[in-house]
Amino acid sequence: MSAEAKNDAVRTEGLDVWLGGTHAVCGVTVAFAAGRTSGLVGPNGAGKSTLLNCVSGLVPASSGEVYLYGDRTTGIKPHQLALRRISRSYQGAQLVGELPAVDNVMVGDHVGLRTGLVSAALGLPRARRAERAARERALHALERVGLAQYAFRPVKELPYGIQKRVDLARALVSDPRCIFLDEPAAGLSRAEKEEVVEVLAGLRVAGGPTLVVVEHDMRVINQLCSEVVVLAAGAVLAAGPPETVLNSPEVVAAYIGRGSKEQVESE
Numbered sequence: 001m002s003a004e005a006k007n008d009a010v011r012t013e014g015l016d017v018w019l020g021g022t023h024a025v026c027g028v029t030v031a032f033a034a035g036r037t038s039g040l041v042g043p044n045g046a047g048k049s050t051l052l053n054c055v056s057g058l059v060p061a062s063s064g065e066v067y068l069y070g071d072r073t074t075g076i077k078p079h080q081l082a083l084r085r086i087s088r089s090y091q092g093a094q095l096v097g098e099l100p101a102v103d104n105v106m107v108g109d110h111v112g113l114r115t116g117l118v119s120a121a122l123g124l125p126r127a128r129r130a131e132r133a134a135r136e137r138a139l140h141a142l143e144r145v146g147l148a149q150y151a152f153r154p155v156k157e158l159p160y161g162i163q164k165r166v167d168l169a170r171a172l173v174s175d176p177r178c179i180f181l182d183e184p185a186a187g188l189s190r191a192e193k194e195e196v197v198e199v200l201a202g203l204r205v206a207g208g209p210t211l212v213v214v215e216h217d218m219r220v221i222n223q224l225c226s227e228v229v230v231l232a233a234g235a236v237l238a239a240g241p242p243e244t245v246l247n248s249p250e251v252v253a254a255y256i257g258r259g260s261k262e263q264v265e266s267e
């Protein structure tokens with residue numbers, strides 16, 4: 001494997017995904033650099049979620065390849081991602097409404113909870129210790145996103161903006177080296193978006209995780225991302241620094257079906 005390949009957290013080569021009769025991802029060759037925060041943008045239906053779903057094993061590639069940190073992972077199963085310290089959030093926060101926030105966050109801790117299934121079933125002390133430690137990690141993740149005070153509230157009682165941050169805590173709890181975030185700020189107020197941006201900006205430290213952020217709000221993208229990939233109709237339209245890419249005429253034109261240039265800049 002080349003040194004360059006290792007420097008990419010995610011790389012796809014000629015990736016195609018068909019969903020029923022829809023060619024959702026069309027021959028996409030793209031790379032997201034390790035240790036950076038990259039944006040993945042494009043109009044509705046461009047294939048952004050499908051691309052994330054494919055690299056995280058939720059939908060199969062029809063052809064082409066996926067590499068994570070230089071290892072070929074095409075066809076990887078979602079639970080195997082956790083062992084590679086890769087996590088993700090979902091476009092609609094997929095939480096269990098009846099459960100407290102802390103329990104929802106523990107669900108993201110695949111690696112921490114993997115050990116001792118037999119001892120857990122038998123209620124052995126080792127399993128109880130492991131569960132306590134997992135609970136501590138979940139509480140810490142909730143603290144990192146500023147939600148310590150909501151830890152024991154059932155999530156269905158919490159406003160959507162808070163639920164989105166619980167989902168973020170769930171993506172953070174396993175100490176991943178790469179996180180895919182599918183619209184972390186969607187449906188949030190301006191103030192709630194600022195809180196999400198602040199949490200994500202706080203992760204951009206030396207040794208912090210690679211972030212790949214799908215987002216329609218270009219203010220969020222501009223604040224967080226050092227590079228951006230634009231998808232349109234399943235294909236890569238442009239890639240590069242946000243200030244160059246987002247103002248290019250073809251990118252503005254790609255958004256025209258759903259809005260104006262102002263939407264591209266500051267939706």
Ligand SMILES: Nc1ncnc2c1ncn2[C@@H]1O[C@H](COP(=O)(O)OP(=O)(O)OP(=O)(O)O)[C@@H](O)[C@H]1O
Nearest residue numbers: 019020022024042043044045046047048049050051
């Ligand atoms: N389960 C499915 N079955 C068939 N087609 C699908 C399915 N899910 C998505 N599609 C289609 O695949 C294409 C890509 O959808 P995708 O959800 O990846 O787009 P997106 O860029 O994430 O859009 P959005 O910004 O609205 O979330 C669209 O044409 C969509 O209608």
Ligand SMILES: [Mg+2]
Nearest residue numbers: 048049050091
């Ligand atoms: Mg989507």
